[in-house]
Amino acid sequence: MIPFNTPFLTGKEAHYMYQAVYTGKLSGNGVFTKKCQAFFEERYGFKKTLMTTSCTDALEMAAILSGVQPGDEVIVPSYTFVSSALAFVRQGARIVFADSCIDNPNIDVDKIEGLITDKTKVIVPVHYAGVACEMDKIMAIAEKYNLLVVEDAAQAIDSFYKGRPLGSIGHMAAFSFHETKNIIAGEGGLLVINDDRFIRRAEIVWEKGTNRSEFFRGEVNKYGWVDVGSSFLPSEIISAFLYAQLENLDMIQERRKAIWSQYHEGLKFLEDNGLVHLPNIPEYATNNAHMFYLVCRSIKERTSLIEYLKANDILAVFHYLSLHLSVYYKANYSTIPNLSACDRFADCLVRLPMYYGLKEEDVQFINSLVVDFYKNK
Incomplete structure (x- = not known):
């Protein structure tokens, strides 16, 4: 049987995981987490990146950061994985589903404006199969109506729109490193923040609602509970595995x-x-x-x-x-x-x-x- 998918190993994954284990630092935001984040920021020019345990977690962080409240509306293509919508449903949003293009599973950009109401807060374009949605039109609509754009780039690693890396165009973006993706970590994800307004809060949400990251950088003399959040960080073992993939x-x-x-x-x-x-x-x-x-x-x-x-x-x-x-x-x-x-x-x-x-x-x-x-x- 030729399977649908077989995970590819570069040969360095176990070596880097071994290194992570014997550094004595296995929880999140260690050496390999920082290496992975630096890779994406340097290669693709993403303003700020945060490793997560899944793309779903990255989308849930984006939903929190977008400030969606119960009753707000979020436009999502219907032809996508449930996480594209579920992340915002968990914040109380009402999902407004959009149709696909006739010749492409991506969202039909020409249908978006007709779905916007005074309750609309976010548009979630999904780059199906790693092929870009028509982002100039989407960003123009978002600017016209003062909306946020969260790119679901789960499948879109190393893909581009008019020379610009996918994930770098919207206010935020989410990537997946599930074993079916091009670059894998078994499970794993990445939140990209391209808008300065959300960078500081993103770290807090990422660290269970605390300003722990600022404490470890020496920016505050103690850390505590300052906002909502969850345990979105992956372990160093996940990041170590991913880094071997990124090198290749x-x-x-x-x-x-x-x-x-x-x-x-x-x-x-x-x-x-x-x-x-x-x-x-x-x-x-x-x-x-x-x-x-x-x-x-x-x-x-x-x-x-x-x-x-x-x-x-x-x-x-x-x-x-x-x-x-x-x-x-x-x-x-x-x-x-x-x-x-x-x-x-x-x-x-x-x-x-x-x-x-x-x-x-x-x-x-x-x-x-x-x-x-x-x-x-």
Whole structure:
């Protein structure tokens, strides 16, 4: 069986974890945490970064920092992981779901302004598959209505919008290092703060509502409880594992992009003949090869394709279900929006295996099976 994902190890992870263990400093904000944060700030120009135990935690921090109160509204694409919405629901926000683009699972920017009310506080663009949303338009809308933008960049490490790193454009951003991502730590995340207004409070929220970070820098002579927060810091073991991956980011990205290109070249003629749709990379965006997917013509066809691949020892999977049709949303909201583009991706999108160790012959075999499936279609 060719799996959907196999975590890649550089060989240094256990060595750095060993180092972390024997420094005697295993809790958060130690040497490796600082090294990881410095890497992101120096490579991508993020103003301030804080490692977290997950992308969900980073989003929850962003929700706290955004000042969302019960009754406030937050605009989120429906085609995303539940954390994009849940982080704000926990603060009492009412989620307003937006549709996807017709040719791309990202949020349809042209629909955002029509969803804004006097209760809207935040827009959460999700860079699906690491491909940028149209950020200039989103930031212009946010400025016009005095809204905050939190980039859900869970899948978007080392991807760019008009030359600008994703995660550097919104007021805040969140990244994931889950084992299915390009760069992994098993679990793990990163909060990016690009707006000076939120930097000091972010450290306090990060440190369980205390000004502990300021104390350890010698900026105050004692620390105590000064705000809300939680234990969002990861242990040094998580950061040590991640740092080994970050040292090899360029090598990992080069291989993933080669795999992505092999898929695309092998399946492009299916799209040319109207049998499937392949990922659309707008001219303003780059491709970080987080995933390779194709969009079938119906849910029945997608189910048959997944079953056909599985029968031939290939594990392909679908992705998100529409959040506006979820059990939770239906139970808590009286009006269910009609988001047809989102529903199409929920019904028809299938992801093919994508990981560093996937061999060229594996990709060739997968491509040949997909082609065989569509021969008589």
